[in-house]
Amino acid sequence: MIALRSTLAGRIFLTVASTVILLFLALPIVLIVVTSFGKDAFGAFPPDSWTLGWYKVLFADGSKWPAALSLSALIASLTTVFSLLLGITAATALVRSNLPLRSAVYGLVLAPLVIPQVVIALGLFLLFEPAAMLGSPIAIALGHTVLASPIAVMILMATLKGIDERLEDAAASMGANRLTVARRITLPLAMPGMIAAAVFSFITSFDEFFISQFLSSVDTTTLPVQVFNVLQFDVDPSVTAISAVLIAIAVLALVLVAAVRRLGGAEKQDGLLPTEPAVGLSTGSETS
Amino acid sequence: MAGSLLAPAPPAPGAATPAAGTGRLHRLRRALSERRTRFGLLNAAPVVVYLLVLFVYPIFSTLLLSLKGEEGGWTLHWYADALQGSNLEVLFTTLRISAETSLLSLVIGFLLAAAVSRLKPLWAGLVMIIVIVPHFISALVRTYGWIILLGERGVVNNALTDLKVPGAPFQMLYNEIGVVIGTTSVMLPYTVLLLYAVMRGIDRRLPAAAASMGAGRLTIFRRVYLPMVAPGLVNAGILCFILCLGYYLTPALMGGPKQTMVASLISEQVMKQNQWNGAAALGIILLLLTFGGLLLLRLIKAVSEAAKNRGIS
């Protein structure tokens, strides 16, 4: 490898700088997790004494968190189903067919990722308000799907591109009909991607704030809206614990995706997570 | 089975198709009748219909609402409202905070991406995990983390006080410092990913080649490395700016009254003041700013492509 060797000073500078930056990214998260086990929820760091009390408070009688948690889970599940259905069909159309106006369709699918979410939320509010659907979990899930489906489409497109279409031809040459090919060849090979698409759709919905806020009613507040309200109006120590729960859910979801990818035989250089599509970036040449 | 990939590729165009152009309509009709085309249309239909109903139409009705007068008819006065007084100030605040955040994200992202692109794949993978994982954790939660960190008795101020830094503890919450720090941490994964993708694609032998010609380190950075990374920087900067424009979680929680973002104003007008028309006008302004950014991105890309082509020919 011919490459310029960096100077010692340069290397030290970059190492120190990147360590500080990584701390910058990780510290707020680590802090919440650690503090949630501390006796004094806003107190010193690291805490002087430890407790599980805040987690008990979360699920105590009269707590508003369980309802918000289950509502968010319900909406996220619905979103996952909608987003997968749209994602599978759209990715198939974009990767495995001669689609007229392909780049227009692709642009439309990706557009929700760059349009300000508050504008989407406002538009959905204007759509659902006259229909008296504010506060309906279905309406919120339909809204979340607008944001989740582009990510599902991008992940599934990458997955489908990674599956050699000629494998399907090979199966046909042995006598497999189209249904058998889909069931025995395409589906198993696409499974890690489908699981990733499902997980990221779920997380997108679970963490979504703007649409939830615009479409919620008094008795339907999703978890993020509840957290926001608590942070803005009456800071309550149990919010640290619920934040830690949210962190745990996200990390578990990512671990699940990484494990499935690993078992599905992803190449090492592919990384553990389908990073770019999951973040909603198309860094490839595909950008329309 | 006409669409099979295994079928040998038809001969290169140019060798064939003497009647190009004459049968365009015929070709279109034939393409539409092809199995692969019908299959594509069938599969694209759900997502297109869905987005037309739940994405395009709502934005369109927002546009209509922003142009509708209180007693019917068309008006621009909601836009006039949005562009004067405190509303205009909010717009400028939004632009200022977005610019500050993008710049900071770009600088920090550049440093981290440059460091990661020099690492061995295993280490690079680990570092990227630290970059990616926070992205999938609710921005709300991360903002809360910053509130705890930057508070008057927070970890940062405690540390600074212990180090006897003059002036500590600092006020870092409910002002612009806090907002920019918090928003930057939310935007950072985007810039790092975009810049890392560009830097990974750079042939590291090129700076070495420049050195072999006697270029100094600064010259190499300025004349060789930076021009190669520049498209990525522009891309990441503009994208980050666009994303900031419509963002308001962190500013709302970590900022003071002087850090009100347009998105925040929209939410307030809808939720508290029932002022939908005004909110719609603000939303459309935000949308136009976004389109402006995307257009700029396109334009820069087109110009640099043209420059490149001119260089070749």
Added chain:
Amino acid sequence: MPELHLKSQPQSSPAVFPPPGSGTGKPLSVTDLRKTYGGVTAVDTVSMEIAGGEFVTFLGSSGSGKTTTLMMIAGFCEPDSGSIVVGGRDVTRLAPQKRGLGFVFQQYLLFPHMTVWENVAFPLQLRGVPKAELRRRVGETLEIAGLSAMARRRPRELSGGQQQRVALCRALVYRPPVILMDEPLGALDKKLRDQLQTEIKRIQQELGLTVIYVTHDQEEALVLSDRIAVMRDGRIDQFDTPRELFERPRTPFVADFLGAANFLPGTVQQRTPEQTLVRLDTGGLLTARPQAGAEGAKVRAAVQPGRLRLCTPGDGFCTGTVETVTYVGTLVRVTVRPAGGADTGVVRLELPAGEAPVLGEQVSLTAHPDDVSVFAVEGGG
């Protein structure tokens, strides 16, 4: 069920497809197949009949139509006209999965999510073969290809050669009446290719398989085939046994493509039922086996380098100066520049190493009349 080691075709099979040999016709007959792409003819009236247990190769350079023909037989692309009959059943318009053929791809195309065993079992599962039977047949097939030890592995854990062997097993485990192979060794290096050629030939003979094989490698075609169809510009130039092609090429292209023949321009001087005499442009008189061509016609006489011998001066059809001598193992390649008459380029010879001439030596060349083919010169070129 037939044992895999039986030399004859299996007589019964639970497959939904008619087992080989059960139909009325030959395993495969192709009639007047045509295919054009946007005005360019890729395959032009190709017809052939293939007998059971025969190893047939389509040989040609890229663009000769060999792969297109194979893909039409497999069903991956549709012919414009003509018919394909497999075991007495017209399959011309059938989808590939309904043709019951076997296909071995150049890129292996093993299913990455299945083990070797599962890959080979897949086509049997499609045909509803009972479990015990399936296990036996997969086991036997893997055994034959020497893959028993790899049954539990995934394709990506195998080398290219092993992967291609699995692909072969997968295509033959269900005993299709014809197995089609599209340059299956194209992605392998030379040494592995030689080894797998031997193996494919052994398995084909052991099981009496009917194979159609596509390649651009003449040597591979000669090693493997019972008959070779030499293809050019979408047509079959000649469809014959390797020996016939080598010794009795019917076109200059075949003579050149298979044997890299020397072409010696001349004029037919005399034709008798026993022989044809050609007066070469370099002056000598060459005796060829009796062939068509009117006396006085401009012709090119073709002789393979390996069929030329040195002889005493005066006996040969040409004398000249040795220009290069190259040793290649037990052979030596020699070029001779003929003396006298028009300059028609050098003549190439392959001689046993012991008979090597020295550089600059004056030599005389001769060939057996049976080894000389005569082709009319078209259009006076």
